[in-house]
Amino acid sequence: MNRFVLPRTARRALVSIAGLAVAFTAVMGFAHTPSGRPLLKWMGMSMPQAATAAGCPLGYDVKQAPEQKEAARQRFADLHRGAGPAAARPALGFDFEQTTRARLLAWADQHGVKCVTPRSQGDLDCADVPAALFPGTGREAGIRNLWVTFGADDKLVSVIAVSRAVDAAPISATFIAANASLARLAGPATKQDGDGSVAELQQGLLRQASAEYRFQDFYALTRVTNMGDGFVLTEEYRALPTVTASALPSR
Amino acid sequence: MRNTFAALALASTALLVGCGDDDDDMTPDAGTTYNPTGTGPGTSLRCTSSNKNAWDTFGANAFVAVNKSIVAKTLAEVGGPKGTTNLGESFTHIGDASKGPAYADDAATFEGKLAAFLVYAYGGPESITYADGKMYTGPQNMAAAHVGMAITASQYDYFIANMVVPALTDNGVTAADVSSCFAPIVTDAAFKASIVGK
Numbered sequence: 001m002n003r004f005v006l007p008r009t010a011r012r013a014l015v016s017i018a019g020l021a022v023a024f025t026a027v028m029g030f031a032h033t034p035s036g037r038p039l040l041k042w043m044g045m046s047m048p049q050a051a052t053a054a055g056c057p058l059g060y061d062v063k064q065a066p067e068q069k070e071a072a073r074q075r076f077a078d079l080h081r082g083a084g085p086a087a088a089r090p091a092l093g094f095d096f097e098q099t100t101r102a103r104l105l106a107w108a109d110q111h112g113v114k115c116v117t118p119r120s121q122g123d124l125d126c127a128d129v130p131a132a133l134f135p136g137t138g139r140e141a142g143i144r145n146l147w148v149t150f151g152a153d154d155k156l157v158s159v160i161a162v163s164r165a166v167d168a169a170p171i172s173a174t175f176i177a178a179n180a181s182l183a184r185l186a187g188p189a190t191k192q193d194g195d196g197s198v199a200e201l202q203q204g205l206l207r208q209a210s211a212e213y214r215f216q217d218f219y220a221l222t223r224v225t226n227m228g229d230g231f232v233l234t235e236e237y238r239a240l241p242t243v244t245a246s247a248l249p250s251r
Numbered sequence: 252m253r254n255t256f257a258a259l260a261l262a263s264t265a266l267l268v269g270c271g272d273d274d275d276d277m278t279p280d281a282g283t284t285y286n287p288t289g290t291g292p293g294t295s296l297r298c299t300s301s302n303k304n305a306w307d308t309f310g311a312n313a314f315v316a317v318n319k320s321i322v323a324k325t326l327a328e329v330g331g332p333k334g335t336t337n338l339g340e341s342f343t344h345i346g347d348a349s350k351g352p353a354y355a356d357d358a359a360t361f362e363g364k365l366a367a368f369l370v371y372a373y374g375g376p377e378s379i380t381y382a383d384g385k386m387y388t389g390p391q392n393m394a395a396a397h398v399g400m401a402i403t404a405s406q407y408d409y410f411i412a413n414m415v416v417p418a419l420t421d422n423g424v425t426a427a428d429v430s431s432c433f434a435p436i437v438t439d440a441a442f443k444a445s446i447v448g449k
Contacts, residue, residue, distance in 0.1 A: 072332040145405050149332065158332065162405060194426070204430025205438050206416050225412035228438030232408050238332070 066152040070241075073157065077240040082214030086186040089218040089239055091159045092146075093134055096218075096239035099156040104148060115148075124148040129161075131174070138177025140170035141233060158238040164230050168198045171231035175224040178235055179211050182220050190214040196224045201231060216243065291389060293373040298432035300425060304374035305432040313422060314375070315382070318366040320418035328414065363387040364396075372436055393445040400449060407447050411437050 089096050094104065101123065108115045108126055111133055115126040129143040141163040149158040165171045175196040183189060194200055194209030201207050201224065210223040219238040224231065279286050280302075287294045287304050294304050301308040356364065363381040370379050371389020378388045415437065419429050436442060 069332065072330070076332045162409065164405075164408070193420075204427065205434030206411070206429050207426055208412070208416050208420070208429075223413060225408075225416060227408055227412065228434065229440065229443075232412050234409065234413055 069149075070152055073151070074241055076238070077219075077243070080214055080219045081240055081243065082190060082216055082219075084187075084216055086213075086215035086218035088185040089215075089237075090181055090185045090220075091156065091237040091239075092161060092235075093137070094148075094156055094159060096157065096237075097151070097153075097155045101150050101154050104156070113146075115146075123150050131170075137181060139174050140177075141165050141174040156239070158236070160237075161233075161235045163233040163235075164227075166230050168201045168226070168231050171224055171233045172196055172198045172201055175209065175222055175233050178222050178233075182211070182213055182222070186213055186215065186218060186220065188213075201226045216240070287374050289371060289374045289376055291371040291374055291377075293432065293436050296374070296432040296435055299427040299430075305428075306370060306373045306375035308428070308432065309424070313424070314366065314370055314373075316422045317418050317424075318362065318369060320421055321365070321414055322362050324414045324418055325410070359383050360385075360387075364391065367391075373433065393442065394449055397446045397449040402447050402449065404443075404447050407443060 104124065105115060107113075111130075113126050113129050113133070115124045117123065118125050124147070126146040126148065127144065129146050131139045131142045143161045144164045145160075145162045147160040147162075148156065151157040163171060163174060179189065179192075179196075189211040190213055192211040194207075196209035200209060205226055205228045207226045208223065210221065213220040217240050219236075219240055221236040222233070224233045283302075285303055285307075288307055289304075293306075296304050298305060298308045306314070363383060363385055364387050366381050367379050367387035367389040368391050371377055375389070377390060378386055380386050416429060419433060420426070424433070
C-alpha cells in the first residue's frame with residue numbers, strides 16, 4: 001500500500017487551521033463565562049443588539065429592540081383588535097401609556113415588592129404581589145408573577161398577572177371579580193367559556209374557564225385553570241396601538 | 252394537505268403497530284370488546300365521551316391538529332409581544348446545540364418528537380411517521396430531554412394552561428374529556444417533576 005504524504009506547505013496550512021480553530025473555540029468559550037463578558041461585549045460591537053446586552057453575539061439572550069417590540073405589538077393588535085373602543089382600559093390600577101417604569105418601580109419599592117429585569121424581552125418581572133395592594137377590586141388571590149412591558153416611550157403597554165392558590169375559592173373569586181371589573185369598565189366580553197365558579201373548576205383536572213375582551217384600543221384575557229395541585233389564574237391586559245380609520249375592521 | 256398526509260401516516264403506523272403487537276397484554280375492558288391500541292401511561296385513561304382512551308377516541312387527525320396547534324400557539328407566544336416573558340427562553344433555543352444537548356433537535360424534529368410523545372403517552376403506538384416523513388419514537392426520557400432548560404413551575408403551568416388546554420379545546424375536545432383522558436398525565440406530580448427545574 002502506498003503511503004500518502006502531504007507536502008510540507010499543506011501540512012503547515014492544516015496545522016495552522018487546526019490551531020486557529022482551537023484558539024477560536026477557546027476564546028469564544030471564555031467569552032461566554034462571567035469573567036469573559038467584557039470580551040464578549042467588545043466582540044459584539046459590530047452587532048449592536050448583542051453589544052447592548054453584553055450577551056451572546058448570536059443574539060439569543062438579547063432584548064428586543066424598541067422597533068422589534070413595536071412591530072410585535074402591532075402584529076398582535078392586527079390579530080386581536082375589536083371593532084369599537086373600550087370605555088376604559090383597566091390594568092390592575094395602573095394606567096396604560098401613562099405609568100412609567102420609574103413610577104411602577106417606586107410603587108413596588110414602596111410596598112416591598114421585588115421586581116427584576118428579565119434577561120430577555122419582558123421588561124419587569126415582579127414576584128409575590130399581595131392581593132391587598134389592589135384594594136376595592138375584589139381580588140382575593142395574590143399575584144405570583146406580575147409581568148410588565150413598556151413601550152418605546154417607556155410607558156406601560158401590557159400587564160400580565162399569574163396567580164396561584166392551592167384552594168379554588170380565592171382564585172375563582174379573583175377570576176369573577178376581574179371579569180366583573182372588565183365588563184363594567186371596558187365593556188362586555190367578546191367571548192366567554194365557563195363561569196369559573198368553584199363548582200365548575202372542581203369538576204375535573206385542567207377544567208378551565210376564560211373570557212376574552214377585544215376592543216379597538218384594548219385587549220384583555222382572563223383564564224382560570226384547575227392544575228391538579230392548585231388553581232392558576234392568568235390575567236392579561238394590553239393597550240393596543242392606535243390605528244388609522246382606514247385600517248379599522250369594516251362593520 | 253400536509254395535515255392529511257400526516258394523519259394518514261400516523262394512522263398507517265397505528266394500524267401496522269396494532270397488527271404486529273401480538274405479545275402485548277391486550278385484555279378488553281370488562282364487559283366490552285374494547286382493546287386499547289397502545290401501552291403508554293395514558294392507555295388506561297378513559298374519556299368521558301367514549302369510555303376509550305384519548306388516542307382511540309380522537310385518532311390521528313385530532314392528534315396532528317392538536318400537536319400543530321400547540322406548536323403554533325407556542326411560536327406565536329414567543330414571537331409576539333409577550334416574547335419569552337411567560338414561557339421562558341427554552342423554546343427560543345430549539346435547534347441551538349450550543350445551549351446544551353437538550354436543544355440539539357431542530358424545530359421540525361422537535362415537532363415530530365412532541366407528536367410521537369403525545370401519541371404514545373395517550374394510548375397510541377410507540378412510534379409514528381410524522382408529516383416530514385420521518386419516524387419518531389414515543390417513549391422518551393422527559394428528564395433528559397429537559398436538562399439545562401431550567402423550566403420553572405410557573406412556566407410549566409403557563410404552558411399547560413395557556414397553550415396545551417386551549418389547543419385541545421380549540422380542536423373540539425370537550426372540557427370533560429380534557430379532564431378525564433388528557434389531564435392526568437400532564438398534571439401528574441412525577442411527570443411535572445421530570446420537566447421542571449432540570
